[in-house]
Amino acid sequence: xxxxxxxxxxxxxxxxxxxxxxxxxxxxxxxxxxxxxxxxxxxxxxxxxxxxxxxxxxxxxxxxxxxxxxxxxxxxxxxxxxxxxxxxxxxxxxxxxxxxxxxxxxxxxxxxxxxxxxxxxxxxxxxxxxxxxxxxxxxxxxxxxxxxxxxxxxxxxxxxxxxxxxxxxxxxxxxxxxxxxxxxxxxxxxxxxxxxxxxxxxxxxxxxxxxxxxxxxxxxxxxxxxxxxxxxxxxxxxxxxxxxxxxxxxxxxxxxxxxxxxxxxxxxxxxxxxxxxxxxxxxxxxxxxxxxxxxxxxxxxxxxxxxxxxxxxxxxxxxxxxxxxxx
Numbered sequence: 001x002x003x004x005x006x007x008x009x010x011x012x013x014x015x016x017x018x019x020x021x022x023x024x025x026x027x028x029x030x031x032x033x034x035x036x037x038x039x040x041x042x043x044x045x046x047x048x049x050x051x052x053x054x055x056x057x058x059x060x061x062x063x064x065x066x067x068x069x070x071x072x073x074x075x076x077x078x079x080x081x082x083x084x085x086x087x088x089x090x091x092x093x094x095x096x097x098x099x100x101x102x103x104x105x106x107x108x109x110x111x112x113x114x115x116x117x118x119x120x121x122x123x124x125x126x127x128x129x130x131x132x133x134x135x136x137x138x139x140x141x142x143x144x145x146x147x148x149x150x151x152x153x154x155x156x157x158x159x160x161x162x163x164x165x166x167x168x169x170x171x172x173x174x175x176x177x178x179x180x181x182x183x184x185x186x187x188x189x190x191x192x193x194x195x196x197x198x199x200x201x202x203x204x205x206x207x208x209x210x211x212x213x214x215x216x217x218x219x220x221x222x223x224x225x226x227x228x229x230x231x232x233x234x235x236x237x238x239x240x241x242x243x244x245x246x247x248x249x250x251x252x253x254x255x256x257x258x259x260x261x262x263x264x265x266x267x268x269x270x271x272x273x274x275x276x277x278x279x280x281x282x283x284x285x286x287x288x289x290x291x292x293x294x295x296x297x298x299x300x301x302x303x304x305x306x307x308x309x310x311x312x313x314x315x316x317x318x319x320x321x322x323x324x325x326x327x
Contacts, residue, residue, distance in 0.1 A: 005048045008056060008088050009033050009041060015080035019073050035062050035081055038277045038313050043155045050191050052124050052157030054279045055089075058082055065314040124191055125159045125285040128199060129176040131169035138171070139210040140203075143219070143294050145174070147301065148202040154305055158195060159285040162294070175199050221256075224296040229304035229311070239292065243300070245307055247317030252303065256295045264288055265295040271322040273303045275310035281323045282306055 289295030
C-alpha cells in the first residue's frame with residue numbers, strides 16, 4: 001500500500017541515523033511521526049489509512065526539545081525535517097483535495113466544511129453501542145471502557161460516541177454494534193473493522209487490569225473533573241460548571257441538559273480546542289451522552305485529551321489553544 005506518511009517518516013529516520021542520533025527502530029519512527037503529525041507511528045498510519053490524517057507540520061515544541069537535547073546536531077536534524085516537509089508538500093499538497101474516506105464517514109456536512117476552510121480537520125465519526133451488563137460482568141464501569149475507546153479513537157482519527165444497552169453482545173464481546181454515516185460502503189466497512197479492533201483491544205486491556213473480585217467504581221457528574229489536565233473546577237448552579245486547564249487561565253463553561261427528543265443528555269461547552277500542529281479547531285461530532293455523568297465526561301475530555309497530547313509533545317499551554325464557541 002502506498003503511504004506518503006510512511007515514506008516521509010522513514011526519510012527523516014534515515015536522516016536521524018546519518019546524524020548519529022539514532023535509537024531503536026520503534027523509537028525512531030515514533031519520534032519522527034510525532035515531529036510531523038503529533039502522533040505515534042502506528043497512530044499516524046492508522047489515521048492515514050482511514051483518510052483522517054491531518055497535513056504534516058513540524059511541531060515547534062518538539063523541535064525545540066530536540067535542539068535543546070542534541071545542540072547543533074539537533075538543529076541539523078530539524079532542518080532535515082523542514083526540507084523533507086517542503087518536498088512532501090510540493091508532491092502531495094492540494095488545497096482542493098478532500099479525502100473520500102472523510103466524506104463517506106462523516107457525510108456532506110464534512111465535505112462542505114472542508115471546502116469552506118483549510119482549517120478543517122476531518123475526524124471520521126461513528127457511534128458504538130456497548131452492553132453495560134457485559135462490562136459489569138467483567139468488573140468494568142461502562143463509562144471507563146467508553147473513555148478508553150474514545151481516547152484511542154481520537155489518536156487514530158475517529159470521533160466516537162457511545163450508546164449503552166443491556167441487550168446484545170457476549171461476555172467476551174461487549175460491543176453490540178458500530179454505526180457510521182456510510183454503512184454499506186466499502187470505505188465504511190474498512191473503518192468499522194478498524195474501530196471494532198480498537199474497541200476490543202481497549203476492552204481486553206481494561207479487563208486484564210481490573211482487580212479480581214472487585215466491583216467497578218462509578219463516578220458522579222463531578223468525577224468528570226478528576227482527570228489529567230484539569231487545574232480546578234467549580235459548581236455554578238444546577239448542571240452548570242466551570243473549569244480551567246493547567247497553565248491556561250481561561251475559564252471554561254460547561255452545562256448538561258436533558259434531550260427531550262431522543263433521551264439522554266446534551267452538553268454545551270463555552271470553548272473548543274485547537275492545539276499546535278492541528279489544522280482545525282476540534283469540535284465533537286455529537287455533544288451527547290446516555291447519562292448526566294457520561295455527558296459531562298464527554299464534555300471535559302473533548303478538551304483535555306488533545307490538550308494532554310500537545311503537552312506530552314512538548315508544547316507549552318497557551319490561552320490561544322481555547323477558541324470561544326459562537327452562540
